[in-house]
Amino acid sequence: MDTQNLRAFVAVAENSSFSTAAAKLHITQPAISKRIHLLEQQLGTSLFDRIGRQVSLTEAGSTLLPHALKILDSIAFAKQAVADLSGEVRGQLKLVTSHHIGLHRLPLVLREYSERYPLVDLDIRFMDSAEAFLAVQHGDFDLGIVTEVDSTETQVCSKTIWIDRMQFVTARQHPLAKQQKVTLEQISQYPALLPERRFFTTQLVESLFEQEGLELKINLSTNFLETIKALITAGYAWGVLPDSMLNDDSLTVLTVNGNAKKSALSLSRNLDCIYHKQRQMSNAATAFFKLLCQQVSTDH
Numbered sequence: 001m002d003t004q005n006l007r008a009f010v011a012v013a014e015n016s017s018f019s020t021a022a023a024k025l026h027i028t029q030p031a032i033s034k035r036i037h038l039l040e041q042q043l044g045t046s047l048f049d050r051i052g053r054q055v056s057l058t059e060a061g062s063t064l065l066p067h068a069l070k071i072l073d074s075i076a077f078a079k080q081a082v083a084d085l086s087g088e089v090r091g092q093l094k095l096v097t098s099h100h101i102g103l104h105r106l107p108l109v110l111r112e113y114s115e116r117y118p119l120v121d122l123d124i125r126f127m128d129s130a131e132a133f134l135a136v137q138h139g140d141f142d143l144g145i146v147t148e149v150d151s152t153e154t155q156v157c158s159k160t161i162w163i164d165r166m167q168f169v170t171a172r173q174h175p176l177a178k179q180q181k182v183t184l185e186q187i188s189q190y191p192a193l194l195p196e197r198r199f200f201t202t203q204l205v206e207s208l209f210e211q212e213g214l215e216l217k218i219n220l221s222t223n224f225l226e227t228i229k230a231l232i233t234a235g236y237a238w239g240v241l242p243d244s245m246l247n248d249d250s251l252t253v254l255t256v257n258g259n260a261k262k263s264a265l266s267l268s269r270n271l272d273c274i275y276h277k278q279r280q281m282s283n284a285a286t287a288f289f290k291l292l293c294q295q296v297s298t299d300h
Contacts (some may be wrong), residue, residue, distance in 0.1 A: 001042065003075060006068045008035035009047060013065050016055050073139070081280070090119035093284040096132040097124070097145040100225045101271060104244045105162055106145065113291055120284045128223055130198060136274050142285040145292070147200050148270040158272040161292050164242040166201065166267035168254040171235040177252035184212050184258055184265070191219035193228050193237035204267050205240055212258060240267060 011021035012032065022032040040047050047061035057065065076092070097106060102124070114122070127135070129146035136144040137156050145161065168187070170176045176190065188209065194202045202218075209216040219237060222228055225245060232239045233250045246253065256265045273292050275281065281289065 001071075002035075002038070003072065005035045005039040005042075006072060008032045009039055009061075010065070010068050010072065012036060012048065012055065013057055013061065018055065077280070081282075087283070088119065089117040089283045089287045091282055091284050092121045092123055093143075093282070093288055094123045094141045095125070095143050095145070095288070096127060096135050096141040098129050098132065098147065099126050100242075101145050101147075102126055103226070104242075105271065109291060109295065113288055116291075117284065117287055120287075129200070133274060136276055139276055139279055142275065142279070142282065143288060144274040146272060146274060148272050149200070155277045156274050157277050158274045159293065159296075160270040160272050161295050162271040164244065164269045164271055166204070166240050166242055166269060167246060168238060168256045168265075169232060169241050169246065169251040170238040170254060171233055172250070172252050173235055174238065174252070176238060176254060181255045181257060181264075184208060184214055184256060187238060187254075187256060188214040188216065191217045191237045193220050193222075193231055193239045194218055195223050195225075195228070196221045199223065200269055201240055201267075204269065208258070208265060208267075242269075 007025065008021065011025055012018055015021045015024065018032055018036075019029050022029040025032065036047065043060070043064070045060040046058050047064060049056050049058055079091070110122070110124075113120070125135075125141070130149055132141075132144045132146045133149040133153075133156065135141055137153055147164075148158070148160075174190075176182055176187065179186075192205070194205060196202065197206070197218075202221075206216055220231070222231075225241060228239050229241060229245055229251070231237070232241075238254070241251075258265055273289060275285070275289070
């Protein structure tokens, strides 16, 4: 079974389009159609239903897809394993991370890595931390850099690289900003702007409110911290953001005390590098992991 034909099949299946798949593989649409036709001839069945411009997998295509992905992954692993024997750091490194980490934490690391290892082809994808964790668990990526995820999955290893110190913040014109110190009870009178409840940050805040027997009023949820910051700055609500996003004067940081104690509340979350225990690390992945680990001693 020709691997070029399999790659064409996977590309069409993932994009539901012959033209888009052809563009991503840098070949013409007639060429990709020919590869699919050859594969269908070899298997003796149709792999796609073509109704107008709509392209969808047939039952045979759906059956073939996971096997095709495994075959192509195995070939990639084999090529990488042979390349690693030379000791060179080269090949492809597949990373997955959140937009926040990619924007505020990774740029300097990525620049240094690219300067040290110019022969590595970086493939970086962005998704929510929970989704990124699942993608690493399924073996889709070499490494993930994510907010800590509550999971009982023992095949995924993690190492904390950074600690995000979190702050309660409001717009400068918000009523809470006029007070030097506030309590959770006072904050609870105003709406909050936080990520969805499945996210670690929101779970941390909820646990504080539950301990005090208070209701957390979330009027709007969005998973993009940059959007949250912009809306808080506009005076929409209060929220909780990491220190790394508070490098200007657009927001007021609140000193918040619990009702039961006078000491200021503190919040933090871990930003972890994760990898699958059963997925052998390539030289490229090992080099990136070591570079990340150097951040631990300088950042904590």
